[in-house]
């Protein structure tokens with residue numbers, strides 16, 4: 001097992017990564033001071049629950065914990081106020097009090113939704129992240145929890161740190177291929193914002209990583225989580241540095257919102273968003289021509305079977321309108337995270353709208 005820490009003073013918590021860790025859940029909860037007198041409430045989705053819920057509940061009950069659970073449909077559309085009401089309603093029905101602990105068993109959708117329920121329920125109860133997707137190496141760490149608004153992604157949310165992240169990498173073996181590819185978008189993002197050598201390693205080992213080969217996949221998750229933990233430990237509430245984790249998200253979130261959270265999945269939208277960010281950076285002279293940042297970003301994403309072209313069905317006016325709801329925006333202006341090189345980014349505030357429009361047009365032609 002590998003262990004990392006998100007270092008936030010008295011709200012610090014461990015990220016445990018390893019094969020078969022689900023079996024250690026009861027003892028790891030106890031190690032975090034979560035005791036059998038506290039009722040546990042597991043939230044999962046209709047794909048994950050049939051695979052892992054019984055194992056989790058049996059293990060916890062054998063260790064003396066009482067558990068309730070709630071299963072929601074799979075997919076981004078449950079990140080909504082309707083499901084916040086459904087889940088907190090179930091929590092009330094089964095009599096959960098402020099001593100209860102919510103457990104998110106699933107991918108980033110379940111983590112964000114359950115975490116926000118935990119932040120809101122009786123003004124806040126503890127929660128634990130049990131990620132089961134590759135993408136959730138990102139979403140389970142850092143305490144950003146939210147549901148979507150029809151007009152904007154993650155608009156209704158909170159910062160609420162988990163007490164523990166327990167990542168059993170064995171769960172990745174049941175992930176559909178499309179979700180594996182999408183998960184790599186955030187792994188690649190961690191390389192692209194932070195480390196040229198990690199990015200090159202991801203490129204050199206793509207075929208082993210795509211087949212989830214050990215020890216490559218554990219190493220990629222470990223590195224991605226370590227970068228995220230470092231950034232969050234330095235800027236929990238996104239006063240500055242943390243915004244770099246948003247590379248590709250100004251564009252990507254807009255694409256998700258325009259498709260009513262039912263088209264591109266998050267990692268795919270962010271992949272296209274990272275291409276747009278690289279093209280925009282190149283257009284406004286933020287990168288050196290000889291570094292070929294956009295070209296290298298595109299070929300890396302393609303190695304991981306990720307989309308790089310902005311589908312023609314997206315109208316540029318609609319994208320701009322949706323981007324105006326981006327949480328990074330200031331005084332009505334866009335704020336972008338743009339690459340300056342492979343492994344380095346800058347937060348850029350004054351970009352001409354004409355450059356954004358031209359970039360989106362170019363992004364529709366990328367091959």
Ligand SMILES: NC(=O)c1ccc[n+]([C@@H]2O[C@H](COP(=O)([O-])OP(=O)(O)OC[C@H]3O[C@@H](n4cnc5c(N)ncnc54)[C@H](O)[C@@H]3O)[C@@H](O)[C@H]2O)c1
Nearest residue numbers: 047074107108109110132133135138139144171174175266
């Ligand atoms: N809070 C953050 O910091 C943060 C960071 C990145 C992404 N996110 C959010 O995460 C969400 C995307 O997360 P995701 O990509 O994990 O999506 P997801 O939770 O929808 O999971 C993807 C799909 O895989 C299925 N699944 C999950 N685990 C499985 C397993 N082990 N075996 C088989 N099927 C499994 C799910 O049922 C779902 O159909 C988005 O809402 C995004 O905004 C949040």
Ligand SMILES: O=C(O)C(=O)C[C@@H](O)[C@H](O)[C@H](O)COP(=O)(O)O
Nearest residue numbers: 138142144153154242245246249327
């Ligand atoms: O943790 C962060 O900070 C991130 O930006 C990570 C992103 O990958 C993630 O999609 C996050 O939910 C985006 O947050 P938002 O504040 O842009 O909604």
Ligand SMILES: [Zn+2]
Nearest residue numbers: 186249266270
């Ligand atoms: Zn993301």
